[in-house]
Amino acid sequence: xxxxxxxxxxxxxxxxxxxxxxxxxxxxxxxxVFVAGDAFFxxxxxxxxxxxxxxxxxxxxxxxxxxxxxxxxxxxxxxxxVYDGIVGPWFLPTFASASxxxxxxxxxxLPPVESCVERVATRGDHGxxxxxxxxxxxxxxxxxxxxxxxxxxPPPTQVDQxxxxxxxxxxxxxxxxxxxx
Numbered sequence: 319x320x321x322x323x324x325x326x327x328x329x330x331x332x333x334x335x336x337x338x339x340x341x342x343x344x345x346x347x348x349x350x351v352f353v354a355g356d357a358f359f360x361x362x363x364x365x366x367x368x369x370x371x372x373x374x375x376x377x378x379x380x381x382x383x384x385x386x387x388x389x390x391x392x393x394x395x396x397x398x399x400v401y402d403g404i405v406g407p408w409f410l411p412t413f414a415s416a417s418x419x420x421x422x423x424x425x426x427x428l429p430p431v432e433s434c435v436e437r438v439a440t441r442g443d444h445g446x447x448x449x450x451x452x453x454x455x456x457x458x459x460x461x462x463x464x465x466x467x468x469x470x471x472p473p474p475t476q477v478d479q480x481x482x483x484x485x486x487x488x489x490x491x492x493x494x495x496x497x498x499x
Contacts, residue, residue: 325393325419326488327401330427331456332446333434335473335480339427340402342481351392355403358385370451382409383416390417404455407462414497423493425484426464428471431456467492
């Protein structure tokens with residue numbers, strides 16, 4: 319069961335539909351916050367490294383902690399907080415710990431790779447368009463050890479269906495992730 323002071327993290331590779339679904343869920347809630355994880359990479363003024371490159375690991379940890387801290391603060395203060403960003407299971411313990419919360423809810427959207435590639439190539443409201451990086455991140459999510467209850471693979475094709483599936487799983491408690499101590 320989730321409460322208004324909950325944090326729902328929606329993730330997946332580029333082009334998975336994270337932003338669209340996250341916004342729809344946040345907008346459907348009366349007391350909510352939508353946190354766009356990509357915005358935190360935009361705060362890097364100089365010396366940033368493309369986040370999908372191995373050299374970006376330390377930078378990505380810093381950005382992940384900063385974003386999680388902000389999202390966790392909103393949730394701790396009673397907002398139903400929906401976080402949209404790329405947080406693979408390899409960064410989930412870092413994100414959860416930095417949120418300051420005992421638990422959060424974790425949902426991975428994993429459509430077929432070609433759907434992601436097509437969406438990345440055709441969307442006009444996003445600066446990211448790297449096909450190779452899209453394929454790489456899709457492979458990373460596809461091969462990661464993620465409990466099946468957290469993954470929509472593939473998610474339904476209609477946004478309202480994805481939203482309904484996530485909200486049902488949230489209500490059932492199947493997206494719950496306890497922060498490691």
